[in-house]
Amino acid sequence: xVELVESGGGLVQPGRxxxxxxxxxxxxFNDHAMHWVRQRxxxxxxxxxxxxxxxxxxxxxxxxxxxxxxxxxxxxNSVFLQMNNLRLEDTAVYYxxxxxxxxxxxxxxxxxxxxxxxxxx
Amino acid sequence: ExxxxxxxxxxxxxxxxxxSISCRSSRSLLHSDGFNYLDWYLQKPGQSPxxxxxxxxxxxxGVPDRFRGSGSGTDFTLKITRVEAExxxxxxxxxxxxxxxxxxxxxxxxxx
Numbered sequence: 001x002v003e004l005v006e007s008g009g010g011l012v013q014p015g016r017x018x019x020x021x022x023x024x025x026x027x028x029f030n031d032h033a034m035h036w037v038r039q040r041x042x043x044x045x046x047x048x049x050x051x052x053x054x055x056x057x058x059x060x061x062x063x064x065x066x067x068x069x070x071x072x073x074x075x076x077n078s079v080f081l082q083m084n085n086l087r088l089e090d091t092a093v094y095y096x097x098x099x100x101x102x103x104x105x106x107x108x109x110x111x112x113x114x115x116x117x118x119x120x121x
Numbered sequence: 122e123x124x125x126x127x128x129x130x131x132x133x134x135x136x137x138x139x140x141s142i143s144c145r146s147s148r149s150l151l152h153s154d155g156f157n158y159l160d161w162y163l164q165k166p167g168q169s170p171x172x173x174x175x176x177x178x179x180x181x182x183g184v185p186d187r188f189r190g191s192g193s194g195t196d197f198t199l200k201i202t203r204v205e206a207e208x209x210x211x212x213x214x215x216x217x218x219x220x221x222x223x224x225x226x227x228x229x230x231x232x233x
Contacts (some may be wrong), residue, residue, distance in 0.1 A: 037170075045162070045170060045213055047222035059220035062122075086190070095169060105177035105217040107160040114169055 002026040004096045004112035011085055011118045020081040021098030022112060030074040033057070033099035035108060036081045038092035048094070051079065053102040064090075086119045093117075123148050123216050127225035136231045140201040143230045149194045150177075158218035161190055164227075165210040172197065173212075186212045206214035206232055 008020040022034070035050040049060045049070040050053060060069060069082040093116050097108040124147040134140045152158045157177035162170040172181040176189035177197060181201055187202040201208060214225040 044227045045164070045224040047215075050220070050222065059222075061221045088215075098125065100175070105220070105222055106158070107172060107217060108162070108170075108215075109172050109175070109181065111169040111171065112141070 002098065002110045004098060004110060006094065006112045006115035008098050009094065011120060014086060014088060014119055015121050016086055017082070017084045018086060020083065020094055020096075020115060020117070022079045022081075023079045023096065024079070024096075027098070027110075028119045029077040030054075031102055032104065033101055033103065034072060034074035034079040034100055035097045035099060035105075036070065037095045037097055037108070037111075038090075039095070039114075040089070040092045044096060046092075047112075049081065050099070051104060052104070057103055059105075083117070086117075088119050091119045122221055123150075123219055123223050125214055125216055125225035126224050127212075127214060127228050130226060130228055132228055132230045133203045133233045134201075134230060136201040136206055137203050140204050140208075140230060142199045142212050142214075142230075143199075144192075144225050146195045146197075150197075150216050150217060150218045150227070151194050153163050157193050157197070158216055159190075159192070159197050160215045160217065161188075162213045162215060162224075163208075163215065165207075168210075170213065204230070204232070217228050 036048040093114040096112040098110040161174040164170040211227040
């Protein structure tokens with residue numbers, strides 16, 4: 001059974017940093033691209049970033065470009081989201097999602113339970 | 122970047138009746154490989170999103186056959202042949218053809 005477990009969320013002040021982790025199990029991790037998707041309180045889904053199986057293909061939403069960095073460690077079955085210079089509008093539940101594909105983006109066949117990030121002074 | 126729209130944004134339905142959600146993209150989602158890179162997700166109350174339909178018309182594993190995705194290019198539809206109470210939640214379409222990946226605004230299905 002596929003399992004994606006996010007961690008690292010919490011309360012952080014504006015301008016500070018936070019690093020999210022997603023640990024995967026139940027599938028061959030380095031066969032799949034991975035993504036971060038967020039949902040602000042009461043709002044819809046917003047794709048944040050994606051990374052291919054070998055980290056050669058990486059993409060970001062304009063809203064986070066230059067502030068967030070996605071990475072992965074295939075040996076540890078984990079994907080990370082380094083979030084710097086956090087803003088109030090980054091407050092959201094962040095979901096880790098597994099892509100069906102490895103190199104490009106196809107569809108998100110499994111999702112984690114989500115982790116809450118609150119940016120507040 | 123590709124922009125996704127959905128209609129309606131709110132959909133009250135009587136159990137047993139059909140329901141239909143429209144999704145449109147600002148550019149064609151038809152790839153040269155012949156697939157439309159359009160997926161449908163359902164987020165039930167208090168839960169993570171779940172995949173319903175991928176590549177335009179393929180039901181995900183375990184999804185009941187009352188859910189049917191169709192369309193090509195820029196116009197897509199998700200139809201539920203007979204709505205059940207467990208189908209309530211917010212339905213999102215998503216394009217994965219180009220970066221950035223984009224979701225539609227969501228359609229909230231509620232039971233009358």
